[in-house]
């Protein structure tokens with residue numbers, strides 16, 4: 001069997017020394033190459049912390065984080081990231097925002113000047129894929145929140161990262177825009193098949209997008225349950241009314257409620 005692309009074993013994270021907050025304890029999970037997983041859990045259980053450890057933004061207090069066969073010991077350049085707020089640079093137009101990682105991540109950084117036209121064409125293709133064709137020269141303030149989040153997704157993808165880390169990327173959006181972007185993200189994933197770790201509070205979002213949903217306990221967080229999502233792709237809004245989908249969301253909700261009370265669902269299906 002192929003080695004998992006992401007391997008997190010026995011990871012603990014304590015912020016601020018021995019008396020500090022223990023955010024994660026004994027967190028263990030694996031993600032296969034090209035797999036899309038979602039991580040859900042009660043508020044403050046350590047989901048964002050887990051993302052920071054995988055991308056090398058913080059070192060773990062204990063345990064191992066291995067990505068693509070390499071121990072993570074600093075910021076990962078093979079990761080693309082998108083967060084709850086779009087964080088576009090206000091003084092750059094959309095295409096220049098999308099192309100930002102190319103100015104930082106090798107080998108693109110070296111090639112950007114000589115192959116600018118090729119990279120611009122790639123950025124334009126991505127913008128079209130997320131429905132932002134023709135908005136390349138606009139500035140962030142000229143776009144709605146949903147459009148800015150689409151542009152952020154393009155920026156997370158422009159350097160074709162093998163690993164895409166999404167920390168509540170749609171949480172600030174209204175439900176209709178959010179559901180549109182689920183399909184956009186699914187299209188991008190099906191076209192390019194990066195390995196994706198999505199952190200979300202939205203259980204429908206997790207069930208819609210993921211191959212597998214992992215549930216975390218309340219703080220200190222660790223994985224306490226896991227559900228495979230066997231629904232065929234591409235999924236669409238009709239999928240969300242199917243009995244399997246509704247049952248799955250219900251089941252996940254029970255796990256989260258139990259986790260919030262500090263219990264575990266022992267006889268879950």
Ligand SMILES: Nc1ncnc2c1ncn2[C@@H]1O[C@H](COP(=O)(O)OP(=O)(O)OP(=O)(O)O)[C@@H](O)[C@H]1O
Nearest residue numbers: 015016021023042043044045046047048049050219
């Ligand atoms: N930089 C930090 N310094 C100290 N404590 C932190 C830091 N970042 C997070 N924490 C604490 O670690 C715990 C886990 O936080 P984290 O943001 O990982 O949780 P989360 O599951 O992503 O939360 P939410 O669901 O509310 O977004 C919280 O108690 C938080 O207060």
